[in-house]
Amino acid sequence: MSIFFYIFAAITVLAALNMVLQRTPVYSALSLIVVLCSLAGVYLQLGAEFMAVIQVIVYAGAIMVLFVFVIMLLNAGHETPSHRSHIAKWLGAPLIGAFLAMMLMVIRDQFPATTGAAPAHLDGSPLAIGHLLFGNYVLPFEVTSVLILVAVLGAVVLAKKEF
Amino acid sequence: MSVTLESIPGKEDQVILSMGPQHPSTHGVLRLVLELEGETVIRSIYDIGYLHTGFEKSFESKTYSQGITLTDRMDYLAPLSNNLGFCLATEKLLDLEIPPRAQWIRVLLTELTRIQSHLVWLGTHAIDIGAMSVFLYCFREREEILRIFEAVSGQRMMTSYFRVGGLALEPPLGWLKGVQRFVKSFPARIDEYEALLTRNPIWLGRTEQVGYISAEDAIALGLSGPSLRGSGVDFDIRKKQPYSSYEKFDFKVAVRPEGDVYARYRVRVEEMRQSLRIVNQAMEGLPDGPVKANAPHIVLPDRESMKTSIEGLIYHFKIVTEGFHPPVGEVYQAIESPRGELGFYMVSDGSPKPFRCHVRAPSFANLQALPKMIEGRLIADVVACIGTIDIVLGEVDR
Amino acid sequence: MVTFSDMTVLVIIAGVKVALVLLVLLTGVAYTTWLERKVVAHIQSRWGPYLVGPHGLLQPLADGIKFILKEDIMPLEADKIIYWLAPFLGFVLAFLSIAVIPFGEGFTLYGHPILFQITDLNVGLLFIFAVTSLGVYSIALAGWSSNSKYPLFGGLRSSAQMISYELSLGLAVIGTLMMSGTLSLRGIVNAQAGFWHIAGFNTWMPHWYIFVQPIGFFVYFTAAIAETNRVPFDLPEGETELVGGFHTEYSSMKFAMFFMSEYTNMITVSCLATILFFGGWHGPVFGPTIVRIFLPVFWFCLKVFCFMFFYIWMRGTLPRFRYDQLMSLGWKFLLPVALANILVTSFLIAWHG
Numbered sequence: 001m002s003i004f005f006y007i008f009a010a011i012t013v014l015a016a017l018n019m020v021l022q023r024t025p026v027y028s029a030l031s032l033i034v035v036l037c038s039l040a041g042v043y044l045q046l047g048a049e050f051m052a053v054i055q056v057i058v059y060a061g062a063i064m065v066l067f068v069f070v071i072m073l074l075n076a077g078h079e080t081p082s083h084r085s086h087i088a089k090w091l092g093a094p095l096i097g098a099f100l101a102m103m104l105m106v107i108r109d110q111f112p113a114t115t116g117a118a119p120a121h122l123d124g125s126p127l128a129i130g131h132l133l134f135g136n137y138v139l140p141f142e143v144t145s146v147l148i149l150v151a152v153l154g155a156v157v158l159a160k161k162e163f
Numbered sequence: 164m165s166v167t168l169e170s171i172p173g174k175e176d177q178v179i180l181s182m183g184p185q186h187p188s189t190h191g192v193l194r195l196v197l198e199l200e201g202e203t204v205i206r207s208i209y210d211i212g213y214l215h216t217g218f219e220k221s222f223e224s225k226t227y228s229q230g231i232t233l234t235d236r237m238d239y240l241a242p243l244s245n246n247l248g249f250c251l252a253t254e255k256l257l258d259l260e261i262p263p264r265a266q267w268i269r270v271l272l273t274e275l276t277r278i279q280s281h282l283v284w285l286g287t288h289a290i291d292i293g294a295m296s297v298f299l300y301c302f303r304e305r306e307e308i309l310r311i312f313e314a315v316s317g318q319r320m321m322t323s324y325f326r327v328g329g330l331a332l333e334p335p336l337g338w339l340k341g342v343q344r345f346v347k348s349f350p351a352r353i354d355e356y357e358a359l360l361t362r363n364p365i366w367l368g369r370t371e372q373v374g375y376i377s378a379e380d381a382i383a384l385g386l387s388g389p390s391l392r393g394s395g396v397d398f399d400i401r402k403k404q405p406y407s408s409y410e411k412f413d414f415k416v417a418v419r420p421e422g423d424v425y426a427r428y429r430v431r432v433e434e435m436r437q438s439l440r441i442v443n444q445a446m447e448g449l450p451d452g453p454v455k456a457n458a459p460h461i462v463l464p465d466r467e468s469m470k471t472s473i474e475g476l477i478y479h480f481k482i483v484t485e486g487f488h489p490p491v492g493e494v495y496q497a498i499e500s501p502r503g504e505l506g507f508y509m510v511s512d513g514s515p516k517p518f519r520c521h522v523r524a525p526s527f528a529n530l531q532a533l534p535k536m537i538e539g540r541l542i543a544d545v546v547a548c549i550g551t552i553d554i555v556l557g558e559v560d561r
Numbered sequence: 562m563v564t565f566s567d568m569t570v571l572v573i574i575a576g577v578k579v580a581l582v583l584l585v586l587l588t589g590v591a592y593t594t595w596l597e598r599k600v601v602a603h604i605q606s607r608w609g610p611y612l613v614g615p616h617g618l619l620q621p622l623a624d625g626i627k628f629i630l631k632e633d634i635m636p637l638e639a640d641k642i643i644y645w646l647a648p649f650l651g652f653v654l655a656f657l658s659i660a661v662i663p664f665g666e667g668f669t670l671y672g673h674p675i676l677f678q679i680t681d682l683n684v685g686l687l688f689i690f691a692v693t694s695l696g697v698y699s700i701a702l703a704g705w706s707s708n709s710k711y712p713l714f715g716g717l718r719s720s721a722q723m724i725s726y727e728l729s730l731g732l733a734v735i736g737t738l739m740m741s742g743t744l745s746l747r748g749i750v751n752a753q754a755g756f757w758h759i760a761g762f763n764t765w766m767p768h769w770y771i772f773v774q775p776i777g778f779f780v781y782f783t784a785a786i787a788e789t790n791r792v793p794f795d796l797p798e799g800e801t802e803l804v805g806g807f808h809t810e811y812s813s814m815k816f817a818m819f820f821m822s823e824y825t826n827m828i829t830v831s832c833l834a835t836i837l838f839f840g841g842w843h844g845p846v847f848g849p850t851i852v853r854i855f856l857p858v859f860w861f862c863l864k865v866f867c868f869m870f871f872y873i874w875m876r877g878t879l880p881r882f883r884y885d886q887l888m889s890l891g892w893k894f895l896l897p898v899a900l901a902n903i904l905v906t907s908f909l910i911a912w913h914g
Contacts, residue, residue: 026643026705033698050744053687061694062724068698069720072705072713126684126744180710202714202884293792293881299605365793365880542714542803543796543883 008041025071029064036060048124177205180542184213188291188546191556193530195545202541207534214560222520226486227253227327230517235321237522238558240283243276243312244500246325251406252496252507253327256489257461265329265454266408271342271445272315272324273407273498274438278349279308280501281431281438285356288428288550292369297359304345304352311341327487328462329455339446346443353435360428370425374536374548377422384535385528388503389434390552393427395420400499407498412441424551431553461487486515495523502526502553522561526554570673578679579660586659590824591621597873604877625817633813636707643706648811648818651699655822655829658692661685662832663747665842665858677842677858678747685746686738689833690731693788697723699822700790700807707810715806718796718884725891726787726794732899733780736906737770737837746833750841769840774906778838780899782868785830787891789823791872793879794887831868832861839864 012035019031036059043052133141178199183189192213198206218237222230234245247269254261261269286301309319315334316324324331360366376386381394391398399416401409417433419426455462459478468475481487491513497506503525512518529552536548595610595617602609610617635644665677682688697720704716738744741752757766771778787794796806803809808819835841844860846853882890 026640026702030643030698030702037695049682049684050687053684053691056691057687057694061691061697061727065694065697065701065720065724068701068705069717072701072716072720178710202718289880293795294879295601295792296605296877299607303606359878360880363880365882365886368886369880369883541884543881 005042005045008038008045011038012042026068029067029071032067033060033064036064043124046124050124050126050129182545184210188287189549190287190554193549193554193556193559195533195549197537197542197545199542202543204537204540204542204545207537207545209530209533211530211556211559214556216557216561218561219520219522222517224516226515227489227517228482228486230520231326232321232323235323236557237524237561238500238502238505238526238555239320240555241276241280241501242320242322243272243324244280244498244505246323247273247407248496248498248500248505248507250325250327251498252494252509253489255494255496256492256509256511257327257458257487259328259456259458259461261329261407261456262453263408263450264452265456267445267449268330268334268454269325269407270409270412271442271449272312274441274445275308275311275342275345277438277501278435278442279305281435282308284431284501284550284553285428288547288553289360291546291550292366294359294363294366297356300352300356304349307341307345307348311338311345314338314341326455326462328458329453333454339449342442342446346439346446349439350436353432357432361432367425369543369547370423370428370551371421372423373540373544374424374551375422376532376536378420380535381422381532384532386503386532387525387528388499388501388553389417389427389430390503390529390532392416392418393430393551394422400497400504404497406496412444414438414441424547427551488513488515497523500525502555502558503529522558524558524561526552526556526558527561530554530559574673574675575679578675582659582679583656586656586825586828587821589828590821591625593824593828593869594624594820595621596869597876600870600873601877604874628814628817631813633815634810636709636810638708639810640706640708643702645815647699647703647706648815648822650702651696651822652818654692654696654699655825658689658829659825659832661688661746662829663750663836663841664861666854668854676747681745681747684744686734686744686749686833686837689829690727693826693829694723694727696822696826699819703811703819704807707807709810711803711809712807715803715809718803719790719807722790722794722796722887722891723788725888726784726895729780729891729895729899730784730788732896732903733777733784734837735899735903736774736777739903739906739910740770740773746836746841750836750843753840754843767840767843769838769843771838774838774902776898776902777906778834780895780902781837782834784891784895785834786872786875787887789826789830791823791827792876793882795881796884796887827869827872828865831865831872834868835861835864 015031015034015038019028019035022028022031037056040052040055040060043049043055180197180199181194182197183194184192189195194210194213196208196210197204216236218233221233225233231246231249234249235242238245282301282305286298286305289295289297289301312322312324313319315338316322316331318324376384376390376394378394378396381391381396386394387398395418397416397418400406401414402416414437415433417430417437419429459474461482463469463482464475464478469479470476489511491511493508493510495506495508497504499505504523505525506523508519508521508523509517510519532552533548536551537545540548598620599609599617610620613619613623635641660679661682663676663678663681667674667676667678669675700719700723701716704712704714704719707713737749741749743749743752753768753770755768757764757768757772766772790796808816811819842857842861844857844863846856848856
């Protein structure tokens with residue numbers, strides 16, 4: 001298991017870096033797709049096949065297509081870096097460092113003993129996820145769906161005004 | 164210099180697309196410049212002349228008899244109609260009487276030409292909209308008509324069979340059998356095309372309310388033929404200004420009021436059925452007699468008299484080397500070609516060659532309706548509209 | 562005597578299976594092109610290919626050689642990496658989805674169970690949807706990277722079309738999934754064994770889901786045709802409108818790859834239709850053991866063949882939709898119908914328990 005994990009992890013990190021550093025929007029978008037797909041690979045290692053496949057279908061297969069679509073429509077070419085904000089330059093690195101340190105602490109508190117193996121008590125089958133979603137988390141689930149509906153309506157209203 | 168569209172300042176997000184002259188569905192070498200917003204056509208210009216051959220000018224350096232061969236190559240999908248138009252104009256200039264047998268055969272063959280031309284139109288129109296099989300069915304039937312042409316004139320397409328004063332020669336024995344066989348089998352074939360298309364929801368969706376032209380616009384743009392009749396204007400030269408004894412035939416003029424691509428489709432399909440009726444009548448009532456007018460100055464003598472009599476030899480020599488001299492004057496003779504009003508305006512200065520011969524080509528006039536049809540519509544409608552006006556670029560560019 | 566560890570045997574079995582399936586699939590794809598040309602030709606009263614080999618049977622081989630030997634032309638202004646990537650992506654993804662398709666029951670060889678399937682993923686159906694949803698990139702990127710207007714329109718059309726129809730495609734099969742209670746394709750086929758019993762009475766009608774999910778099948782198959790860009794939904798290619806659509810600027814082997822992935826996708830969705838609605842490999846089984854093992858595979862292939870034939874038949878018959886008609890068909894007709902189908906099915910299941 002571990003060797004595959006390291007392969008996918010390496011791909012994820014490299015692709016994520018490429019996404020940020022790349023100056024051509026299409027390459028950035030494509031790198032993000034690679035990130036999402038290799039994350040799905042990591043999920044597979046954890047025995048969460050359902051999550052892995054849904055990750056690919058929803059993020060890589062649907063949402064990112066729209067990204068690529070928009071980039072193609074705008075025909076965005078090479079980006080030139082802007083030199084306007086000096087504060088961002090000086091504050092960026094320390095802020096990222098602080099954020100990463102915080103994330104590490106949270107993860108260490110949550111999982112004190114790293115066993116290296118997938119937690120056996122987690123069941124990644126669609127049935128288990130369904131029970132969780134529509135049982136324990138039914139309120140957040142429904143609230144989220146209402147939120148998305150509101151967002152969809154808002155987008156439609158905003159787009160209609162254009163014409 | 165090629166035509167371009169300048170994009171409107173401040174609207175740079177619109178795409179200028181050059182469609183053609185090499186494009187599968189511009190029916191030859193038509194070039195369209197489209198300004199697109201998404202897939203919607205905002206403005207359009209057509210660019211013609213890629214097949215310019217200078218036929219109109221060439222007429223002036225050819226005798227009347229030689230000129231016939233040029234007409235075949237203008238509207239290469241309806242060569243016999245062009246032959247007829249040119250011959251009729253010349254005969255009007257000469258005030259020549261054509262024997263009834265020649266007239267009947269002319270009617271029969273031009274109506275077969277109409278069917279043949281409509282078959283090519285239907286096939287290419289259908290394949291433009293994606294119905295692939297109809298294309299090959301149409302060409303299968305067209306082949307039968309071309310075989311009849313070959314039997315009669317020795318040529319499948321560039322027939323030059325109608326001559327000033329009648330026909331080139333008496334059709335071979337038994338040629339009517341081929342026509343009969345075709346007439347018998349063809350109604351079922353038309354039903355076959357209609358079964359594939361007429362009530363097909365996709366076909367209806369692609370053609371109904373697409374490429375709308377109102378009756379007023381159609382007249383103002385100078386449309387003629389099925390493109391005009393599809394807009395509800397009942398105008399057919401075969402009825403309004405009969406020529407070549409069309410008044411003696413019983414047929415209906417197909418008219419539909421909707422003015423869209425579908426209406427023009429129905430008009431042309433109905434025209435095929437009506438043409439078949441005319442062919443039938445011409446075949447049944449085919450009179451006996453000569454196929455050439457009795458005008459030795461104009462009509463070539465047959466081989467027999469050319470070889471055996473001195474007059475025949477002299478006339479033959481005169482007509483072949485010099486040609487005949489029509490009186491000074493000018494005429495306009497229009498016929499109903501498969502595409503619409505095909506007119507020949509001919510000016511004679513008394514010499515054996517026309518002083519000027521202008522062709523009023525229906526494709527050229529009908530093409531003007533294209534921008535009106537496609538502006539504000541999708542790219543997919545553009546191909547449907549190019550198909551529906553049934554242009555032949557050889558005739559547009561002349 | 563050499564003994565193998567279990568792991569080695571598994572790897573060998575898997576390797577042989579992958580090689581066999583690839584071989585059969587590639588041949589299948591090649592001969593689907595032959596079949597298409599022959600069937601369409603006979604629909605149109607032509608002969609089709611008949612010069613290369615008896616009845617043109619070697620035509621696919623000749624085509625392959627031609628594709629390899631053709632000059633590979635790339636537009637100067639093309640985005641080179643993506644232009645290369647797009648056909649490969651489409652090709653790989655098209656072949657990937659065949660990995661979870663079960664062709665038959667399987668058998669036991671020297672104590673090792675061998676399934677007629679490369680791998681039985683417990684979310685096999687979703688895996689196929691995931692892979693096909695990535696297939697959009699191949700077409701969209703091909704259209705974009707060619708840096709030419711017709712391919713760009715083709716790419717845009719196809720992205721919009723495939724996103725729209727993926728939704729109906731996914732929703733159409735939910736009725737089937739609710740009835741079988743599993744996402745594993747093998748499980749879905751197994752749930753369709755036997756015959757329908759109405760109130761304890763054997764109707765002798767095969768226990769296929771087509772009889773209870775006809776609407777689901779209709780929506781699925783319509784969306785599948787759109788998803789594979791075939792007539793009457795072949796707008797991304799739209800030969801007479803967009804010249805060649807997204808692959809206008811492609812030539813040689815790269816063009817062949819788009820071609821092959823299109824046909825592979827056709828086979829995949831036909832397999833899926835067979836599995837989800839027509840009982841997979843189930844059919845009358847009789848005779849000696851070896852026949853009993855391979856007869857289900859034959860039934861499976863026969864059903865897939867029928868779908869392929871239907872595909873080709875459609876191509877010979879129907880005109881093409883227009884872009885806006887396609888969209889309104891997908892969103893305003895197929896999607897509500899699929900949703901209603903889910904609703905009715907779930908009510909019935911809840912009612913009957």
